Amino acid sequence: MSVSVLGAGAFGTALAISLAGNGPVTLWARNNAHAEQMQTSRRNVARLPGVDLPPELTVTSDLAEAAESDTILLSVPMQQLRGLLMAEGDALAGKALVACCKGIELSTGMGPVSVIRDCLPEAQAALLTGPSFAADIARGLPTALTLACEDPALGLSLQEQLTTANLRLYRTTDTVGAELGGALKNVIAIACGAVIGAGLGESARAALMTRGYAEMQRMALACGARAETLAGLSGFGDLTLTCSSDLSRNYRLGFAIGRGESFDPSITVEGAATARATAAKAEDMRLDMPITQTVVALLDGRLTIHDATAQLLSRPLKEE
Ligand SMILES: NC(=O)C1=CN([C@@H]2O[C@H](COP(=O)(O)OP(=O)(O)OC[C@H]3O[C@@H](n4cnc5c(N)ncnc54)[C@H](OP(=O)(O)O)[C@@H]3O)[C@@H](O)[C@H]2O)C=CC1
Numbered sequence: 001m002s003v004s005v006l007g008a009g010a011f012g013t014a015l016a017i018s019l020a021g022n023g024p025v026t027l028w029a030r031n032n033a034h035a036e037q038m039q040t041s042r043r044n045v046a047r048l049p050g051v052d053l054p055p056e057l058t059v060t061s062d063l064a065e066a067a068e069s070d071t072i073l074l075s076v077p078m079q080q081l082r083g084l085l086m087a088e089g090d091a092l093a094g095k096a097l098v099a100c101c102k103g104i105e106l107s108t109g110m111g112p113v114s115v116i117r118d119c120l121p122e123a124q125a126a127l128l129t130g131p132s133f134a135a136d137i138a139r140g141l142p143t144a145l146t147l148a149c150e151d152p153a154l155g156l157s158l159q160e161q162l163t164t165a166n167l168r169l170y171r172t173t174d175t176v177g178a179e180l181g182g183a184l185k186n187v188i189a190i191a192c193g194a195v196i197g198a199g200l201g202e203s204a205r206a207a208l209m210t211r212g213y214a215e216m217q218r219m220a221l222a223c224g225a226r227a228e229t230l231a232g233l234s235g236f237g238d239l240t241l242t243c244s245s246d247l248s249r250n251y252r253l254g255f256a257i258g259r260g261e262s263f264d265p266s267i268t269v270e271g272a273a274t275a276r277a278t279a280a281k282a283e284d285m286r287l288d289m290p291i292t293q294t295v296v297a298l299l300d301g302r303l304t305i306h307d308a309t310a311q312l313l314s315r316p317l318k319e320e
Pocket residue numbers: 006007008009010011012030031034047075076077078080083084100101102103132133134135267268270
């Protein structure tokens with residue numbers, strides 16, 4: 001079975017490089033000049049510098065060519081996923097579509113698997129998520145991710161097809177838990193970056209990670225997810241990585257906010273839109289998600305980091 005990756009960003013390119021160890025892979029870039037430049041230079045200088053593309057990897061801007069594969073990974077930012085599926089639906093319907101993005105759609109409150117189902121009901125939808133930096137995967141460093149698919153037989157087949165020498169996949173049928181773990185950890189990473197950027201200390205970060213995890217669970221369980229999914233790679237695992245590494249763009253956005261500095265708006269930071277989508281969803285569901293709401297207020301400039309901290313610390317005392 002052949003594999004294509006749609007979206008030649010950092011993550012799509014890294015996954016394609018890793019999968020090329022299993023056999024031929026097609027990487028689709030929407031921009032023709034970018035595709036040609038990658039195909040000839042054998043590098044993705046713009047998104048993943050310093051890594052060679054293996055010979056088994058073909059880059060194209062021809063969607064029809066990429067859509068010949070049976071399995072198609074969708075590696076575009078969450079807020080772009082619906083647009084891609086709507087634009088290319090005819091070519092993608094009926095395929096096994098594996099979303100590789102992390103987030104909640106701002107306009108609908110849906111995660112990536114739900115968006116695939118909503119746009120292309122006849123496609124087979126799955127999700128690849130968990131703790132990994134594109135640069136690590138591209139360099140062949142050991143990584144473990146979660147492959148979530150409601151259909152157990154398809155999940156097993158995708159797990160086998162997409163596991164590579166250095167990328168080990170675990171599988172689950174809990175797509176809701178995997179979607180929410182991967183999305184919500186980015187919001188908490190922004191909060192953690194902010195406290196470190198503001199010099200509030202490692203203890204504050206540990207408190208935020210732990211209480212942030214409680215918020216992630218609260219939302220996920222209310223949406224029907226399983227607690228063990230949140231405790232796995234897609235939840236706790238990714239929370240740990242993203243909140244503790246300055247390789248994370250979400251963490252770095254938070255760090256800039258904490259320091260009162262600007263941040264390049266062209267950088268993909270999934271947690272910003274997801275914080276807003278999650279806060280709205282929490283309000284609808286009457287769920288208490290104070291850290292998420294605080295992150296939205298920080299992003300909007302309605303609170304300073306010091307006011308935000310004071311507000312969180314002065315909440316009514318409660319049982320853990
Ligand atoms: N980078 C990482 O370490 C990891 C990222 N992820 C997730 O992967 C997803 C993608 O992130 P990442 O690759 O880092 O992002 P990048 O910013 O590196 O790249 C985003 C890519 O998406 C492409 N794109 C945007 N909109 C569309 C569209 N409508 N149609 C086709 N292509 C489009 C862009 O194309 P163009 O170049 O033409 O603008 C670009 O190549 C995110 O959800 C992220 O959370 C998950 C794990 C690790």
